[in-house]
Amino acid sequence: MPPPVDHDEKRRAIARIAADLIAERGLEAATIRQVAAIAGYSTTVVTHYFANKRAMLLAAYRHAAQSTQERFDKLAEACAADPLSRLEILLPLDDEGRRAWRVYFQFWPMADHDPELAEEQRWWSANALSLARSALCQAYPAIDDIERKAAMALSALQGIAMQALFDPENWPASRQQDMWQAQASLLLKEQNMTTSGERTG
Amino acid sequence: MPPPVDHDEKRRAIARIAADLIAERGLEAATIRQVAAIAGYSTTVVTHYFANKRAMLLAAYRHAAQSTQERFDKLAEACAADPLSRLEILLPLDDEGRRAWRVYFQFWPMADHDPELAEEQRWWSANALSLARSALCQAYPAIDDIERKAAMALSALQGIAMQALFDPENWPASRQQDMWQAQASLLLKEQNMTTSGERTG
Numbered sequence: 001m002p003p004p005v006d007h008d009e010k011r012r013a014i015a016r017i018a019a020d021l022i023a024e025r026g027l028e029a030a031t032i033r034q035v036a037a038i039a040g041y042s043t044t045v046v047t048h049y050f051a052n053k054r055a056m057l058l059a060a061y062r063h064a065a066q067s068t069q070e071r072f073d074k075l076a077e078a079c080a081a082d083p084l085s086r087l088e089i090l091l092p093l094d095d096e097g098r099r100a101w102r103v104y105f106q107f108w109p110m111a112d113h114d115p116e117l118a119e120e121q122r123w124w125s126a127n128a129l130s131l132a133r134s135a136l137c138q139a140y141p142a143i144d145d146i147e148r149k150a151a152m153a154l155s156a157l158q159g160i161a162m163q164a165l166f167d168p169e170n171w172p173a174s175r176q177q178d179m180w181q182a183q184a185s186l187l188l189k190e191q192n193m194t195t196s197g198e199r200t201g
Numbered sequence: 202m203p204p205p206v207d208h209d210e211k212r213r214a215i216a217r218i219a220a221d222l223i224a225e226r227g228l229e230a231a232t233i234r235q236v237a238a239i240a241g242y243s244t245t246v247v248t249h250y251f252a253n254k255r256a257m258l259l260a261a262y263r264h265a266a267q268s269t270q271e272r273f274d275k276l277a278e279a280c281a282a283d284p285l286s287r288l289e290i291l292l293p294l295d296d297e298g299r300r301a302w303r304v305y306f307q308f309w310p311m312a313d314h315d316p317e318l319a320e321e322q323r324w325w326s327a328n329a330l331s332l333a334r335s336a337l338c339q340a341y342p343a344i345d346d347i348e349r350k351a352a353m354a355l356s357a358l359q360g361i362a363m364q365a366l367f368d369p370e371n372w373p374a375s376r377q378q379d380m381w382q383a384q385a386s387l388l389l390k391e392q393n394m395t396t397s398g399e400r401t402g
Binding site: 025106167179187 | 226227228230303306307309310311313314322323349352353355356357359360361364366367380383384387388390391
């Protein structure tokens with residue numbers, strides 16, 4: 001299935017404004033009228049792109065997920081970080097990361113009762129799992145039991161993200177990163193032990 | 202700080218109905234009128250307990266968190282499971298567990314923009330961390346670096362729960378439990394390695 005991304009530039013610009021508003025004020029408070037005012041368009045133009053609040057929320061969610069993917073791709077292309085550290089882009093380490101998570105928070109309750117939104121969410125969740133899978137493979141090409149380890153890595157990242165969002169004072173970026181690196185090294189240490197066990201066994 | 206729990210029986214019974222409705226239909230669809238109809242009270246009685254939707258949501262959240270705590274306590278009192286397995290009660294393994302998580306999902310977006318709700322949430326999050334801490338200590342009395350490991354354990358549990366909720370077909374109870382046990386054994390294996398390293402070092 002192709003990624004559910006928006007390519008139209010104007011649509012993306014409006015989705016970005018919607019994502020900011022939803023993250024900052026919550027879905028209730030983020031109105032199409034406000035999005036239009038900030039974007040400098042009439043509400044007619046905005047409703048041409050997003051007919052209603054649900055469509056606006058979906059676009060904001062997609063924008064947040066797609067932006068995270070693009071940040072990951074940039075790191076990967078530039079080889080700007082080791083494969084495991086690249087996954088840190090999934091954490092709420094900076095304003096951009098926090099914005100994405102706060103949009104997810106607003107999206108989930110509706111997705112929990114809306115099959116189409118739930119499908120979109122599963123797509124991005126599967127995508128995050130594949131990022132974890134490929135990062136672990138790159139970090140340790142001989143890795144075994146990759147499906148389980150990728151799921152454990154993603155669980156750790158999601159759990160760290162949630163704790164950081166609930167309690168930002170106690171979870172600065174450095175602590176989130178330490179926790180993720182500790183988790184990643186546990187997953188790879190298990191690998192080393194298994195491998196050395198096989199060798200000596 | 203004492204736990205934010207409701208002791209009034211009638212209030213709890215109504216909160217339970219609210220939690221069910223919120224989990225099944227979402228916060229938007231769960232009205233005070235419906236809660237009253239199911240409870241068999243007038244809306245006047247219900248609004249005596251919960252003046253508005255926000256108060257109803259808080260009561261439902263508190264009920265879900267408190268119920269989870271009570272289930273944990275029962276397991277602990279009966280020594281019905283080893284300490285690490287007791288933490289599985291935090292996962293969405295059955296209807297009761299899924300209900301709790303679906304209420305949390307509805308609660309978070311509002312808590313993200315409401316300091317009092319956020320405070321309540323932090324209380325329960327700290328409480329979950331202390332359950333993880335004490336379970337790890339019981340499972341391995343000589344454990345070191347307990348704060349970090351408890352946070353990693355809780356991250357894993359929260360991440361597993363989220364993946365299971367997003368994709369229930371691929372995450373039956375057995376897979377959630379396997380994943381948690383694998384994570385717990387990684388945390389304790391690190392301990393064993395450190396300890397044996399210290400002995401031989």
